[in-house]
Amino acid sequence: MSVFGTRVNRIEDVRLLTSGGVYVDDLQIPELAGAAYVTFVRSPIAHGVIRSIDTSRAWNQPGVVAVYTAADLIDLPVPPPFRPGPGGELFTEPLLAVRKVRFVGEPVAIVLTRARYEGPDAAELVEVDYERLPAVVGTAGALLDDTLLFDEAGTNVADQRDRDKFDDAIFADAEVVVECDIANNRVACVPMEGRATAAARDGARLTVWHSSQNAQRSRSTLADWLGIPAEAIRVVVPDVGGGFGAKIGIDRDAMVVAWAAWRSGSAVRWAETRSENLVAMTQGRAQQNRIKICGRRDGTITAYRLDVVQDAGAYPRTSTLAPVTCTMAPGVYDIPHVQTGYRVVVTNATPVNKYRGAGRPEATAAIERAVDLFAAEIGMDSAEVRRRNLIPAHAFPFRTPTGARYDSGEYERVLDQALDAAGYARMRAEQAGRRDARRADVIGIGICVFVEMTGGGGESGTVTVDADGQATVLTGSSAQGQGHQTAWSTLVEAGLGIPIDRVTVVHGDTDLIPKAIGTYSSRSLQLGGSAVFRAAADVRDQARPHAAGLLGISVADVVLDVSSGMWHPAGDPSRFATWSEVVKYAGVDSIGADVWFDSDGPTFPFGAHVSVVEVDTETGMTAVLRHVTVDDAGPILNPILAEGQRHGGIAQGISQALFEEVLYDDDGNPVNATLANYGIVSSVDLPDFELEISETPTDMNPLGVKGIGESGTIGSTAAVQNAVVDALAHLGVRHIDMPMTPSRVWAAIQPALAESRPRGEQRKRGCRGPSGTP
Incomplete structure (x- = not known):
């Protein structure tokens, strides 16, 4: 059976189009029963100094569980800068604004309320006194350095490289030279599902449900910041309605939501509005x-x-x-x-x-x-x-x-x-x-x-076949609509002969899959798929001697017919053994293989x-x-x-x-x-x-x-x-x-x-704007 070119309909779609997906905001689970709702207080101005924050009126509002500002995070380290080395720390981003706000939508405080609808009203009562500063809009304005976002840096240039190596000698002998300024416009990511996070603390353990492209990176980021072992954090990624890169790992707003659960000891949940998404998501x-x-x-x-x-x-x-x-x-x-x-x-x-x-x-x-x-x-x-x-x-x-x-x-x-x-x-x-x-x-x-x-780098994949002849795939690749369940099930069927409808694909749970990289940079099939492909081959190799023993033949003579999923002697398909029989004969609950695949580049x-x-x-x-x-x-x-x-x-x-x-x-x-x-x-x-x-x-x-x-x-x-x-x-x-x-x-x-119009018509139209009005 060839692994390539099979037009198998997406098996995910039946559930998504009938019962529907289960996204973070849809979760109805015991751990989140009675969860408080998070509302962010966001800056209404692009650039300004925070003179004071008064949360007293919000605290007194009915339904308010807690109000937090940057002052409550003072004992925690600021997440690391975007680049290591001298200068990088000068442009570090706080989780909640400290001293300054630098864009409309920057989070300044959060309010926890018993009911979702209570949050916006309470957030309105958080009084922030801003001293407005001139805004830096666009790259040309930034390069002037007339107004600085980070005074201590002394410049708006956060990083630069190799422009000092430009040499016009490469253009000297050319017959034709063309130059042009080209803008690559700023765009919003606009996933179908905006950012969403829920979290609950159970003693010394924190569970976070997060709309993300990689649960494992989210866990390691949280562990480093909160200062707790990674093993004490479980990150679960349910259905994700689009990521496009903006949901790689866990961003700062979601980190604050997770911290609020850790700090308050109560479950919390947050799902941003579309207008919030369009100003605050990267x-x-x-x-x-x-x-x-x-x-x-x-x-x-x-x-x-x-x-x-x-x-x-x-x-x-x-x-x-x-x-x-x-x-x-x-x-x-x-x-x-x-x-x-x-x-x-x-x-x-x-x-x-x-x-x-x-x-x-x-x-x-x-x-x-x-x-x-x-x-x-x-x-x-x-x-x-x-x-x-x-x-x-x-x-x-x-x-x-x-x-x-x-x-x-x-x-x-x-x-x-x-x-x-x-x-x-x-x-x-x-x-x-x-x-x-x-x-x-x-x-x-x-x-x-x-x-x-x-691609580039590595990814994890685990394949197991149980005593019922069903296969389970644990994959480090994290789906946001790509069709991983269909693809990985196809690889298992091609490698083991187990039908697609008897293959379960699991992703996005750090308790089950602690080591993984996740999905971005178009890496899933070439890395995660290769890991599953090799794990299936390893399972087949492990099962071969057991199939031979069950059939009473030598290992060299046993064949797996992937078109039927049956083991049989070479040349004699009338005598066969099923996967269920082989696993039971092996005397184990399942035969499995765990593979980490590293690419060459x-x-x-x-x-x-x-x-x-x-x-x-x-x-x-x-x-x-x-x-x-x-x-x-x-x-x-x-x-x-x-x-x-x-x-x-x-x-x-x-x-x-x-x-x-x-x-x-x-x-x-x-x-x-x-x-x-x-x-x-x-x-x-x-x-x-x-x-x-x-x-x-x-x-x-x-x-x-x-x-x-x-x-x-x-x-x-x-x-x-x-x-x-x-x-x-x-x-x-x-x-x-x-x-x-x-x-x-x-x-x-x-x-x-x-230029092509008659002179009189040029004069006539020249005095009017695009709308035709004088």
Whole structure:
């Protein structure tokens, strides 16, 4: 039985679509009976000094169990800084604001109440006296250092690297040099389920139910901070309604909830509102990139520079985003000279952390725009420029100038595959026809060829078969909708012949699975799946001598028929033994294997996207007509699961390109912190995606697979952005930053349209604004 290519429907979905999932806020268990509800008191201003906090009125409110501020946490260590070494501690983030607030939504205090509805009323009675300070909004303002978020640091630059190594000599002999500033817009993560945590203390033991991508990391973080042994903490992750990177581990708000249970001795629970989620959950992207690319007029790219400014928000929560962007800067291209450097700055905005792709989409967006700009400058088709500079298939494994080791790839093949599927020549002809006819509805074709970095490290997997012939999988990978139960059950069925419906998959419980890494960076199948694959093989090897003894034959002659799940003598399937019989014959409750799989390094999925958009030049409205993708993540275990991941990723990428951007006013106030005015994609905004198949294996794991969870996001964003600019290139439009909203596209078109209008009409329209009013 082949392990790959089987279209098994997601077995998780029956429960999710009938009885429904059980999320943290749905838990009705004895441990949480009578739990107090947590309400956060959050800063209403972006930047200010806390003069005083008066909790007395809140304490006297009926139903209030407790009110806590930073003063109650004084005996606990502040969580470690985002980076070790000198300077990192200057930008440390408290769990509850101390002396200063630095973004709207920063937690200042918490209120515990008997009933959920009592919390907001009591929180309103916590009186905080703020002295407002000027807000730092955006990276340009941060770099001025006129207003400092951390006075003791003396700067808003929390980290920087390698910009002092920039050398313009690599551009000196180029025939063409192109430079451009490119914004990678700040976006909200918007999981279906917001953050949620419940906790209960039983003597010296703390149990935490948490919506997270990795229970084990959550436990170790809590243990280090609370100063109690990890064994005294149990973290349980029930169903999770989306993570996208923002739920890796346990963030500060959830840590305070867990501490409140530990401190008060009573059970507590918290589930944030959507408006709370949009101002307080970490956000993504938020880079300003300066690109410089050069080469010859024959299309050869000879040098590329990427200068990154990462907006960290109020506190630098991670040290990896800008470095990963720099590592992946050259993308799929064999560019002789590549220079990268970055600065990480703090601003009075919600902190930024990992979000689907985490540094790789930003790198791809920059290099793919750079290639299009270079192609436009030399007057060559952008597909041809790409083809001339792609890393050839025979060069793998390939070491890039930035130090990444690409394991395998066939970049030119996937580009040609995507172009053929899109009917590239025909689409170019239609584009030319519309331009010749001077139609207002123009089309653009955008291309992105990408590579990303996934996985790396290790993961745990345990497989046991009991005396009833049923299998149980304990996996360190933590599902948030990816279909792990289906995938891991498929691996067990392929390895042991036990039907999928007789396999139970367990994850997210540190008592059962104490050692694990969790799910992020598209690592699940290649690491967690490989651990389960090897554990199943180990179980099979352990069972073999018992099956031989039961059948009365030598070990060399016994065969496991995985199509039926029966052990039998080689060549004689009429005599067989079941798994149940083999386990009972072995005289044990179960036969099991516990495997920790360590990979030899990260893998590098790749692909090509072609997006076709239609832009109305009279309104600036953009519609995606077609989106063709080739995403290569190695052999496909289950096409349904892979396609689901691709669909979700493509939708998120298109959403960033056209709709999404978290905005702040000059005082640091979020101006679109509800789903009524935050532009998130819906199904009516999307076409049916055209998904092509490509499977190039890796040698980094026994399954030969790479990650698929982030590919769609990485390829689609740049393809759509390139498509919109391409649609307007004949009007002289060179670049439009994301999100390419109708107003932004309309504004980019106006200079070109003004030049083409008769002189009288120019004067007439020149005195009116976009709405047509004087």
